[in-house]
Amino acid sequence: MDEALLQAKYGTLIRILEDCESVCIGYSGGVDSVFLAKAALLSLGAERVLAVIGRSPSYPAAQFRAAVEYAELLGLPWVEVSTHEMESSGYVTNSPSRCYFCKDELWSRLAAVATRHGLHTVVDGANADDAHDHRPGARAAREHGVRSPLQEAGLAKDEIRELSRRAGLPTWDQPASPCLASRLAYGLAVTPERLAQVEAAEMLLRRRGVREVRVRHHGDVARIEVAPGELDAAAPTIVALVPRLRALGFDRVLLDVEGYRRGALNEALVQLTAS
């Protein structure tokens, strides 16, 4: 990692945040939004920063508790708003554009919060790496005028982790945790019950020490992806949990042989595009 480049990017981030004047942050408690919140607090002060947690069935309860804990640790003002993406047919039908409908709802709510609190700019935690993935949610952000300071500064995930580590943030090595709907195969309707199945299954696995894991929901099938580095060590634990995973409503429990790959369900889109 190029130290001079890292410092330059961080300096750019601070200038971008100052340019925002005051910020309403789409805050999930993940690596990116926690780091963004910390930088915003440093550059703008707590009176010009508000973190907003969007709550819905696709946001795990454990993650909400962690997000609040981190906010309290940082002295970060925060509020929660309920989002209603489950009322959008574009979201529920789970097309590859699903994230657009979710983010459209989220940013609509945050824009209203920003107005109520007199905050100048709504920002999100998208980073430079996100620009390379299938991210229909980014279109919603653009349409709502949401800025992405980390991405604008060119900060990639590994750089954000390193800066987080130096800042003493507890999230620096936290696994990424996108919304639960991302575990449902495209075309499989998003329902609160399926989201709850995924949440319960992943919590079960994490509590047994499987750290970076995704339970991909394919209808009656749970396909488990574990980070390649811990896959073989975790396999016996997963086997032992099969009866409990079945009890959550999965008829079949499968272990993906290649392990966790970011955006694995998007691989289907790539194949469709190529064919």
Place this chain on the structure above:
Amino acid sequence: MSVDRLAQARDLLEREGVEAAISAAGESGDILAVRVHVAERPRLARLAPGIRALGFRYVAIELVDGP
């Protein structure tokens, strides 16, 4: 997922010395589920690109029992 692809996957696995029950899984049958011990995972991971070339999107071990 066609039976042909399943048969091709079985042939591929057998050529590599993996004799196991296999089936298509998932809403669109795009997962090849292989019933083997989890210790076989690294070998299946090496074969996964060839299996995907047959039209499956994912290769997975079917977990059938608890401890």
